Amino acid sequence: MPATDRELAERIQSGNQSAFAEMIEQHQRAVFNVAYRFLGNAHDAEDATQETFLRAWKFFAKFDRDKLLAPWLKRIAANVCLNRLESTRPLLPLGEGGFELPDATPSPESLALHADSERRIRAELTALPPRYRAVIELRHYQELSYEEIAETLNRPLSDVKSDLFRARKILAERLKDLRP
Numbered sequence: 001m002p003a004t005d006r007e008l009a010e011r012i013q014s015g016n017q018s019a020f021a022e023m024i025e026q027h028q029r030a031v032f033n034v035a036y037r038f039l040g041n042a043h044d045a046e047d048a049t050q051e052t053f054l055r056a057w058k059f060f061a062k063f064d065r066d067k068l069l070a071p072w073l074k075r076i077a078a079n080v081c082l083n084r085l086e087s088t089r090p091l092l093p094l095g096e097g098g099f100e101l102p103d104a105t106p107s108p109e110s111l112a113l114h115a116d117s118e119r120r121i122r123a124e125l126t127a128l129p130p131r132y133r134a135v136i137e138l139r140h141y142q143e144l145s146y147e148e149i150a151e152t153l154n155r156p157l158s159d160v161k162s163d164l165f166r167a168r169k170i171l172a173e174r175l176k177d178l179r180p
Helices: 003-013 017-039 042-058 069-087 108-127 130-141 146-153 157-174
Strands: none
Touching: 003 017, 003 069, 017 042, 017 069, 017 130, 042 069, 069 130, 069 146, 108 130, 108 157, 130 146, 130 157, 146 157
């Protein structure tokens, strides 16, 4: 574990608010990105990011200094977002962009097709039930292992694997017209 995370955690656990501000500065972009991918708009993502850091402050005494801060904060963010998704379903699809194009010099036509595909994929992700969207987000966008997803969502590994299989199957069916 990098010494900076351990030192930062020690300072925060001793009540140092400037260390907590330093942690926020280091991790707010990553936490916001998790929230944005779950919730689909900047306003809700900002609220979830703020709530994530409030919860982190509240429960920092329980943080294990031998762990990294980023995964812990992302786990809190995922749980905050899941709570929000379970209480209300988003009405708008996720915004445009967010993906890099594989070709450095794409044609205008391929750019338009790619943007349409991106919008469609994000819309279909948004339409998934929250539990399926969560496993897709954590596996494919946050690149967590199955075990990390199970720990993050506090669910059995078998349920995570099953939900991931079902989510992929639903997406494949809904997006079959995008295949070449």
